[in-house]
Amino acid sequence: MNGQQRVFIENIQPQVNCGDFPVKRVIGDTIKVSADIYCDSHDVLSAEVLHKFKVDKEWKAAEMEFVINDKWKAEFTLDSIGSYFYTVRAWVDHFKSWHRDILKKIDAQVDIDVDLQIGANLIQEALEEHETMAEKEAAFLKKVQKEFNSDAVWEKKIGSVLDGKLYRTMVKYPVKQHVSQIEKNYEITVDRKRASFSSWYEVFPRSLNPYGEKHGTFKDVIDFLPYVSELGFDVLYLPPVHPIGETKRKGKNNSVTAQPGEPGSPWAIGGKEGGHKSIHPQLGIMDEFSELIKKAEEKGIEIAMDIAFQCSPDHPWVKEHPEWFRHRPDGSLQYAENPPKKYEDIYPLNFESDDWKNLWEELKSVFLFWIDKGVKIFRVDNPHTKSFNFWGWAISEIKKEHPDVIFLAEAFTRPKVMYNLAKQGFTQSYTYFTWRNSKYELETYLNELVNSKAREFFRPNFWPNTPDILPEFLQVANRAGYIQRLTLAATLSSNYGIYGPAFELMENEPAAPGKEEYLNSEKYEIKNWNFDDPKSLRKIIARMNQIRHENTALQNTHSLKFHKIDNDALVCYSKASDDLSNIILVVVTLDPHHTHSGWLHFPLKEFGMHEHDSYQVHDLISGAHFLWSGEHNFVELDPGVMPVHIFKVRKKVRTERDFDYFM
Ligand SMILES: O=P(O)(O)O[C@H]1O[C@H](CO)[C@@H](O[C@H]2O[C@H](CO)[C@@H](O)[C@H](O)[C@H]2O)[C@H](O)[C@H]1O
Numbered sequence: 001m002n003g004q005q006r007v008f009i010e011n012i013q014p015q016v017n018c019g020d021f022p023v024k025r026v027i028g029d030t031i032k033v034s035a036d037i038y039c040d041s042h043d044v045l046s047a048e049v050l051h052k053f054k055v056d057k058e059w060k061a062a063e064m065e066f067v068i069n070d071k072w073k074a075e076f077t078l079d080s081i082g083s084y085f086y087t088v089r090a091w092v093d094h095f096k097s098w099h100r101d102i103l104k105k106i107d108a109q110v111d112i113d114v115d116l117q118i119g120a121n122l123i124q125e126a127l128e129e130h131e132t133m134a135e136k137e138a139a140f141l142k143k144v145q146k147e148f149n150s151d152a153v154w155e156k157k158i159g160s161v162l163d164g165k166l167y168r169t170m171v172k173y174p175v176k177q178h179v180s181q182i183e184k185n186y187e188i189t190v191d192r193k194r195a196s197f198s199s200w201y202e203v204f205p206r207s208l209n210p211y212g213e214k215h216g217t218f219k220d221v222i223d224f225l226p227y228v229s230e231l232g233f234d235v236l237y238l239p240p241v242h243p244i245g246e247t248k249r250k251g252k253n254n255s256v257t258a259q260p261g262e263p264g265s266p267w268a269i270g271g272k273e274g275g276h277k278s279i280h281p282q283l284g285i286m287d288e289f290s291e292l293i294k295k296a297e298e299k300g301i302e303i304a305m306d307i308a309f310q311c312s313p314d315h316p317w318v319k320e321h322p323e324w325f326r327h328r329p330d331g332s333l334q335y336a337e338n339p340p341k342k343y344e345d346i347y348p349l350n351f352e353s354d355d356w357k358n359l360w361e362e363l364k365s366v367f368l369f370w371i372d373k374g375v376k377i378f379r380v381d382n383p384h385t386k387s388f389n390f391w392g393w394a395i396s397e398i399k400k401e402h403p404d405v406i407f408l409a410e411a412f413t414r415p416k417v418m419y420n421l422a423k424q425g426f427t428q429s430y431t432y433f434t435w436r437n438s439k440y441e442l443e444t445y446l447n448e449l450v451n452s453k454a455r456e457f458f459r460p461n462f463w464p465n466t467p468d469i470l471p472e473f474l475q476v477a478n479r480a481g482y483i484q485r486l487t488l489a490a491t492l493s494s495n496y497g498i499y500g501p502a503f504e505l506m507e508n509e510p511a512a513p514g515k516e517e518y519l520n521s522e523k524y525e526i527k528n529w530n531f532d533d534p535k536s537l538r539k540i541i542a543r544m545n546q547i548r549h550e551n552t553a554l555q556n557t558h559s560l561k562f563h564k565i566d567n568d569a570l571v572c573y574s575k576a577s578d579d580l581s582n583i584i585l586v587v588v589t590l591d592p593h594h595t596h597s598g599w600l601h602f603p604l605k606e607f608g609m610h611e612h613d614s615y616q617v618h619d620l621i622s623g624a625h626f627l628w629s630g631e632h633n634f635v636e637l638d639p640g641v642m643p644v645h646i647f648k649v650r651k652k653v654r655t656e657r658d659f660d661y662f663m
Contacts, residue, residue, distance in 0.1 A: 006039040007090045007180040009047075014456045015186050021423040022187035023456040026196045027081050031188060034073040035064070037090045044097040046174060047090035049074040050181075054083040064088070082403040084188040089181035095122045095170045099161075106158050116157055120148040123170070130173040137169050192404050194234070194377075195427045196459060197555040199490070199545050200304065200497025201233035202466070204522050205241065205283055206263060207501070212528025215263070218284040218292045227531060229299045231504075231538055232545025236296060237304040237379050237497065239467070239523075241289070243271035243280050245312020248335070248345040252525050253511060256344050265523050267308045267381060268345040270315025276307075276366045286373070293374040304408070305370055308381035309363055310336055310346040317362075318347065324359050326350040338382060351387035364394045367405075371398070377406045383421050384411040395425030408461055412469075422458040428495050433462040433488075437473050439571045439590060443562050446492055446573075450560045460557060462489040462496040465503050470518045475508050480592035480639035482506050483540055487644040490544045491575065491586045494557045501529040504537040540621075547620045547646055552577040553584040561606070567598030570637065574649075580608045583649040585617060589637040597636035602649075604631050609651055617647035 012035045014023045025031055033049045047064035062074040078084060102115050123145040127138060144160045160166055208216035208224050221238070228236050244264040251258035258264055266280075273281055279289060296303050311317050313333070317324060325333050325347050336343040353359055367378065383391055398405055409426035411418050422429050436445045449460050464485035465474055473481065482503070489496040501507070502518065511517040520527075531538070548554045553575040565572040569591040576583045589596050604611050614629035622642055626633075637643055 002178065004178040005180045006041075006043075006092055006178065007037060007045060007047075008039065009035050009037050009088050009090055009180055009182050011036045012088055012182060012186060016423060016453070016457045019184045019186045021457060022083065022189040022425075024189050024191065024195075024427075024459065025078055026191050026193050027078060028193070029190070030075050030077050031084075031086075032073060032075045033062075033064075033086060033088070034067070034071055035088045036070050037064070037072045037088070038070040039092055042097075043092045043094070044100055045090055046093040046096065046176075047072050047074075047088060049076065049086055049088055051076050051084060051086040053080050054085070064090075078188065078190045081190050081192055082399075084190060085185040086188070087182045087185050089179050091176050091179040093174065094177070095126070095175065098122055099167055099170075102161055106161065112158075116148040116161075119161070120145045122175070123148075125175045126170055126173045129175045133173055137173075140165065141169060189399075189425070190403075191406065191427055194302070195406050196557070197494045197548075198235050198406075198428070198461070198497075199233045199548060200235040200237050200461070200463075200495075201228055201231065202237045202239070202497060202499045203228075203501065204266070204467075204527070205238055206266075206280075207522060207527040207529060209526075209528075212526075215282040215526060217282070218288040221292050222295045225296055225299050225301060227538075228301055231542050232549065234300055235302050235304050235377055235497070237377075238306065240266040240269055240306045240308055240381075241279055241283055242266075242269045242276055243273040243278055244268050245271050245314040245345060247313040249312075250345050250524055253520060254517070254524060262524070263526055265345060266306075267310070267343075267523075268312040269308055269310065270312045270317070272314060275311065275315045275317060276309075277369045290373055297374075302377050303375060304377035304379050304406075305375045306381055307366065307378045309366075309386055310343070310348055310381075312346055315347075321355070321359070321362075323355045324349055324353050336385070338385065348385060351390060360390055360393065363390070364397055367394065367398050371402055371405060376402075376404055377408070379408045379410060380426070381410050383409045383426065384413045384417050388420055388424055391421060391426070392424040399425065419454060419458055422454075428459045428461040430466075431460045431462060431493075433460070433493070434464065434466070434469055434471050437590065439568050442488065442492070442571055446560060446562070450558060455558055459495060460493045462493040464489050464498060466499045467502070467518065467521060467523050469516050470502075470508060470510055471516055475510050475516075477506075477508065478592050478639075479506065479535075479537070480589075480643040482537055484588055484590065484592055484639075484643045486537070486541060486544060487586065487588055487646065488571075490548060491554055491584070491646065492557075492560060492573070494548075494555050498541070501527070501531065504541055505529065505531075505533055506535065506537065543621065551582050551584050551620075551648065553582040563600055563602055565598045565600040565635075567596055569594075569596040570598050570600075570635070572600045572602075572635075574602070574607075576607060583607055583651075585645075585647040585649055587635050587637065587645040587647070589639055589643045592639045592643060595636065595638040595640075597634065599632050599634055601631055602628075602633065607649065607651075613652060615652055616650040617645075618650055620646045620648055 016023055037047050048061040050059040050061055052059045062076045064072040064074040067073050105112050123141050144166055147157055147160055205221045206216045208220035245268045249258040249264040251262045293303050328334055333347045336346045336348040406427045408428045409421045410430050411421050436442050509519040511519045559576045561574050563572045570589055572587045574585045612630050616625055617628055618625050
């Protein structure tokens, strides 16, 4: 410790686990750093945030500004994808202290002769510290210094003190003595935009044969792209595309024995044709996969690949690397489980294997293999059943070379485990949204995601359904119920997705009463979907995605605010762009059967308006416009017509010619 250091720096924000893990942002974001900074006595302090992009040699400094109660803040912009680092330093600023005190003394008309000599000495220190100071400024300081040391009249001397030029020049050339600096460098992972704003559509390629007669292929997926594009999705997520094992293959409805010709679960990876780096022969060949990536890209769609680190008994690794699996005393291998679910057709990898280094390398190489083929988004199956240290290592290794890669964690498990995976580097995470139905459940859960420390590292991705989950709500939902869940997913979270055909075609028969699995699940059989079914929700889904793309407010999750509405069947919330130029107010009825109404409270001041202002709300779903005034307004939703309002709030703009319009 250097005993001359007097400044304390604490509570640096944002940070995750005291800086053990990075905070997350996307390119173009401005990061706001704050810290509690104080010292003994009454001296004035100066502080700055030092920051740099990983490869930069030099640190840049952002001057911190005092806020209140020893809190200081500064901000800087993140203009590259990759890792940034920052830390905070502060020191007692003797010039600023001198300046503040001498002004008080002048005011009180007390003797300041000695203070002026001290001022002259401070100027001397600045001149010595900054030898390269611009000549003009150095000359100015020397002139003032001479005055302070001269017999010039009092008025002349204080004229220089009061003249802002001295203050401005000295602050520009600070003398940083006995600087306290936090030793830790806090990390920020800066991702590309899609990390925080993405719309996912999940489809099984093998079900895309247009006539439903054969196994679908990558070519069929290419032909399906216009549909995905029409619906407005930008990520097309495909369950595993690898060879499927024959041994222990599962049959229809999760039967533990498959009948001849049944295709098996795509997650039972590996067969005689290869493992995680091979393609299921009935889907096509590698060139066709590359063609799919290319064609999708032309339409602004990215292909997300499923990474499921597990092996069917026929996977080459089972023979080539028996040491990567756990052997039971009788020599057999234990199949995988995610209690109470049993996955009899796969073996889990043993992360305690003595050969763990080679195992880790091989798994990393699976990602790199597909990245080389053009995949930049991975949905990772069950990451919570693999070593967390492996994920931390693998993701950071991959991101060193490929900082634009996005990883979605499919971990439906305990909250702390889900959060740990996000801290290890997963870009986005599945959530409990799927089961949050009531107003209380939604508000509590969203407040946890948006207003707790989790917001710094956990990016939620909301799914109303998945091939594994047909939630009870959807099992009994009518059309309004589906639209309600779609709206909540698409407007509460800036990342959302649907397990496509089953959602828009409102497939909702459970495997058995009380089960949340789909009857005749696509996981075990090839489906023949009628995408042109007149009851399809495709039009409203397309509109929802269009609204998301046209309104930057919906492209973030952090600005979410719930608003009071005096009816528990109605939920009301808003999102806004950082500059408040785009404000979206959403009202959803949670009762898909009866009409509900209520008075909502929209706190205008928080959105840059006056509490009595009149403004327009434009329902982006129905097209209706309403003129509202003040903070309390009435809404009514008949789910038979439409269970949601997605209002764009148009503020009144006053022009110079006294002509008002709504922006
Ligand atoms: O355990 P989760 O609910 O998170 O589900 C994920 O992982 C499962 C195992 O990979 C996967 O399960 C599917 O594939 C298994 C292996 O073929 C099969 O035994 C299961 O019956 C089938 O559901 C699930 O789809 C995935 O989301």
